[in-house]
Amino acid sequence: MAEQIQEKSAFIAIVGRPNVGKSSLLNGMLGQKVAIVSSKPQTTRTRIMGILTQEETQLVFIDTPGLHKPRTRLGDYMVKSVSESVAGVDACLLVVEAGHKIAPAEEDLMKKFQMMGLPAILAINKIDLLEDKSILMEQISEFTRHFTFQAVVPVSAETKDGLPDLIEELKQLAMPGGHFFENDALTDQPERVLAAEIIREKLLRLLDKEVPHGVAVSVERMHEREDGSGITDLDATIYCERDTHKGIIIGKKGAMLKKVGSYAREDMERFFGCKINLQLWVKVKEDWRNREGLLKNFGFDKKDFDL
Numbered sequence: 001m002a003e004q005i006q007e008k009s010a011f012i013a014i015v016g017r018p019n020v021g022k023s024s025l026l027n028g029m030l031g032q033k034v035a036i037v038s039s040k041p042q043t044t045r046t047r048i049m050g051i052l053t054q055e056e057t058q059l060v061f062i063d064t065p066g067l068h069k070p071r072t073r074l075g076d077y078m079v080k081s082v083s084e085s086v087a088g089v090d091a092c093l094l095v096v097e098a099g100h101k102i103a104p105a106e107e108d109l110m111k112k113f114q115m116m117g118l119p120a121i122l123a124i125n126k127i128d129l130l131e132d133k134s135i136l137m138e139q140i141s142e143f144t145r146h147f148t149f150q151a152v153v154p155v156s157a158e159t160k161d162g163l164p165d166l167i168e169e170l171k172q173l174a175m176p177g178g179h180f181f182e183n184d185a186l187t188d189q190p191e192r193v194l195a196a197e198i199i200r201e202k203l204l205r206l207l208d209k210e211v212p213h214g215v216a217v218s219v220e221r222m223h224e225r226e227d228g229s230g231i232t233d234l235d236a237t238i239y240c241e242r243d244t245h246k247g248i249i250i251g252k253k254g255a256m257l258k259k260v261g262s263y264a265r266e267d268m269e270r271f272f273g274c275k276i277n278l279q280l281w282v283k284v285k286e287d288w289r290n291r292e293g294l295l296k297n298f299g300f301d302k303k304d305f306d307l
Contacts, residue, residue, distance in 0.1 A: 008174035009058040016095035017105050021125040024157035025095055026050050026063045029167055033271065034187040034194070049188040051181050057171045058179040062089065091150075091173040092120040098130040098154065102142055110147040121169055122149045128156040191272065192219040198267045199236055199280070202260045207248060214241040215249070216285075224274070231275045234268070239285045246282050257282065 014022045027033045027050075034050045050061040094109060096102075113120045122143055130136060140152050151169040155162035181188070189197075196217040203215050221235040238260075240246050250257045257280055265278045 005056045006176050007056050007058070007178045008171075008176050009060065009179055010091055010170070010174040011060045011062065011089040012091050012093055012170060012173065013062045013064055013089045014093045014095060015064050015109055017097075017103055020095045020097045021157045022095045023063055025093075025123060025125060025155065025163075025166075026061055028157045028160055028163050029061070030186060032186055033267075034189065051185045051187060052167070053179065053181075053183045053185070054167070054171070057174045058181065058183070059167075059170055059174065060180060061093075090119070090175065091170075092118055093123055093170065094120055094149075095123045095125050096139075096143070098124050098127045099132075099135050099139065101139075102146065106143075107146065110143075113147055119150050119173055120147065121166070121173070122152045123166055124152065124154045125157055127154045128159050128161065192222050194271065195219050195222060195234060195268055196236065198271070199238070199260065199264045201267075202263045203238065203249070206256065206260060206263075214245060215239065229275070231277055232272070233277045233279075235279045236281075238280060238282045240282065241284070241286055243284055246284050249282050 014026055016022050030050050030052055050063065052059045052061070092109075092113060094106070094113075096106060110120075112118070122140075124136065124139060127133075127136065136154060143149070144152065150173065153162055153166045153169055155166055157163075187194070196219045199217045200215065203217075207215075216239045217236055218239065219234060219236045222232060224230075224232045238249060240249060248256065249260075251259075261278050261280050265276050268276045268278070
């Protein structure tokens with residue numbers, strides 16, 4: 001009789017400062033985009049769950065917002081979500097940027113790992129941008145003086161270098177107890193949330209520095225047509241904080257909004273595997289990042305603001 005394979009799993013929080021490549025690393029390990037990526041910091045606002053199942057082992061990743069000093073109620077939520085993620089997982093993956101000194105936020109995280117007795121792996125990302133590799137050894141030495149990591153893995157989310165090694169190290173953290181999701185599951189996020197995040201990613205990539213963090217996206221309707229055409233109609237509203245921002249988002253003769261919609265539709269069709277008829281509107285909601293009622297409408301729970 002064949003030996004029964006014992007399933008194992010681990011919940012792993014991906015933590016680190018803004019713009020170190022946490023979302024890119026998650027997408028690279030999954031082989032599919034589930035978290036939006038941008039060169040602008042604080043791209044991730046909510047905890048995106050990604051799921052990787054290889055044979056008997058299932059890794060459930062929580063991609064957290066980058067640790068930063070909050071300036072709005074939304075910022076408070078983002079920082080609190082990191083703390084909650086670390087408190088409810090089996091292990092952490094600390095992502096840092098190659099060639100950079102330890103930041104205060106990273107020191108705080110390592111102290112938290114120590115206090116909680118939480119296993120952690122250090123991923124040093126963007127090694128493809130580091131010309132002097134001797135700096136890498138100095139960086140590893142500096143971090144390991146602060147905390148005893150289960151493993152230290154230099155990686156590049158851009159070139160995929162080191163990702164298989166990182167996955168193998170993460171799998172060592174899994175414990176027996178079965179899988180929590182179907183083996184072919186990729187994320188726990190509802191389709192509407194994923195669609196809204198795809199639209200927001202295009203706004204982050206195409207707009208000026210100040211506008212993107214002042215936008216939210218709400219998918220009002222997502223419905224597959226019943227005529228057998230395989231087309232899904234998707235209506236979404238982009239909310240911004242000022243009339244001037246609305247003008248920038250729409251662009252001259254609607255050119256910018258059309259570009260956002262075109263890029264977003266292409267990504268959605270690849271991800272959802274169907275034709276998308278995307279309709280976008282832009283509305284102004286002044287100072288929405290500090291208004292709890294509006295934040296709740298955009299999917300943030302009120303309890304997340306009771307700091």
